[in-house]
Structures are given as structure tokens and as C-alpha cells.
Amino acid sequence: MIRILVATVATLVASPVFAQEEHVGAEPYRLVCQSCHGEEANGDVAPPLTGGQLDAEYVLAIVREGFGQMPPISTRELTDDQVRDIVGYITWLNERESSPASVAVEPSR
Numbered sequence: 001m002i003r004i005l006v007a008t009v010a011t012l013v014a015s016p017v018f019a020q021e022e023h024v025g026a027e028p029y030r031l032v033c034q035s036c037h038g039e040e041a042n043g044d045v046a047p048p049l050t051g052g053q054l055d056a057e058y059v060l061a062i063v064r065e066g067f068g069q070m071p072p073i074s075t076r077e078l079t080d081d082q083v084r085d086i087v088g089y090i091t092w093l094n095e096r097e098s099s100p101a102s103v104a105v106e107p108s109r
Ligand code: HEC
Pocket: 029, 032, 033, 034, 035, 036, 037, 045, 046, 047, 049, 058, 059, 062, 063, 067, 068, 069, 070, 071, 073, 078, 086
């Protein structure tokens, strides 16, 4: 019984909530950011956005004001909420990458 519970919890932990559905931030990301930051934010001509914690307000400031080689992007192209969705998408990508496909749990005897 305990082993079944452990297996169920491990499965739940390993599968992201939106495993089958696309994240709401994926589309605006692809439309506006992907050409520079690459597929799934893994980097291209611009550095990867995955691999660290991203703060939505920090990203909003960069998107509106520009950053080094990155041009500012106006609210006509992307609303504040869409930028937050994109940050959520990148956070989701990070979590998906850091969660192992299966959690090894030693059965207790
Ligand atoms: C025209 C290309 C281009 C587009 C489009 C673009 N970026 Fe960037 N971005 C860059 C470049 C180049 C850098 C690195 C700038 C530097 O280090 O001088 C950068 C840096 C960043 C950083 C800072 C990373 C760090 O090291 O802290 C963030 C965050 C970021 N971009 C988010 C976004 C988001 C979100 C979008 C889409 C809304 C986006 N960018 C669209 C080119 C782009």
C-alpha cells in the first residue's frame, strides 16, 4: 500500500501540470522572443533564458527598456500580462528540465 502511494506521488511530481497542454506563454514567446533566444529559450543569437530563476519585473524592465544588444519591445507587440506569461513559460521549462523522469524511491522494508 505504501509502495503504491509512493509510486503515485512520484508520478504526480514527475509530470508537469500542463504535460499535454501547451503553456499559455509558449505562443507569445515563439512569436516575439524565439528568433533571438532560440527554441524553448535554449539560446541562439541571444543567451539562453533557462537555467536560472527569472523575476517577472526584471524581465518586464528588460523587455520595455532593452538590454545591451536586445531592442526594447513595446506594449503594442506584447502586453505586460503576456510578458508575465512568458516568464511563467520559461519557469515551467526550467522545472520540467530539473524534474527527473522518474523518482527513484527505495522501498522501505
Ligand atoms: C532582437 C533579438 C532579441 C529579441 C527579439 C529578444 N531578445 Fe532578449 N536579449 C537579446 C540579447 C542579444 C540579449 C543579451 C544582451 C546583452 O547581454 O548585452 C538579451 C537578453 C535578455 C535578457 C537578460 C538575460 C540576462 O542575462 O539577465 C532577458 C531576461 C531577455 N533577453 C528576455 C527576452 C524576452 C522575454 C523576449 C521576448 C519578449 C526577448 N528577450 C526578445 C536579444 C533579443
